[in-house]
Amino acid sequence: MYNYDQDNDPIPHCLECGEILYGRPDKKFCSSGCRNAWHSHLRTGKRLARSLTLNGLAKNYKILEDLLKLKQSSCPLDSLTQLGFDPCLVTHQAEKMGRHIVYRCFDLAYSQSSVKIFNLHRL
Numbered sequence: 332m333y334n335y336d337q338d339n340d341p342i343p344h345c346l347e348c349g350e351i352l353y354g355r356p357d358k359k360f361c362s363s364g365c366r367n368a369w370h371s372h373l374r375t376g377k378r379l380a381r382s383l384t385l386n387g388l389a390k391n392y393k394i395l396e397d398l399l400k401l402k403q404s405s406c407p408l409d410s411l412t413q414l415g416f417d418p419c420l421v422t423h424q425a426e427k428m429g430r431h432i433v434y435r436c437f438d439l440a441y442s443q444s445s446v447k448i449f450n451l452h453r454l
């Protein structure tokens with residue numbers, strides 16, 4: 332995909348291949364082939380982002396579930412991230428009555444401080 336700042340360039344270029352465009356000023360592609368390729372890249376990018384997030388959540392879930400199998404309800408964040416846990420990926424987050432936010436990864440809930448997760452349990 333061709334990358335450049337079209338807003339700061341008075342000469343229109345094809346969004347896909349960068350060819351200079353002639354004709355209508357609102358034209359974005361030099362050909363239907365380039366238009367199709369561009370939309371296909373866009374779809375692929377969105378699919379990829381979605382699947383990376385879902386894979387990350389699945390990995391987090393597996394790690395948390397393994398902790399529960401070991402009867403662990405807390406774990407240092409360092410150890411978790413070494414296993415591939417991504418603390419940014421949660422399916423739900425809610426303020427608790429107390430001081431801590433409760434995070435959820437599907438049916439597993441836990442709280443998190445700057446150094447560890449704790450009170451891990453299945454809902």
Ligand SMILES: [Zn+2]
Pocket residue numbers: 345346347348349350360361362365
């Ligand atoms: Zn083109």
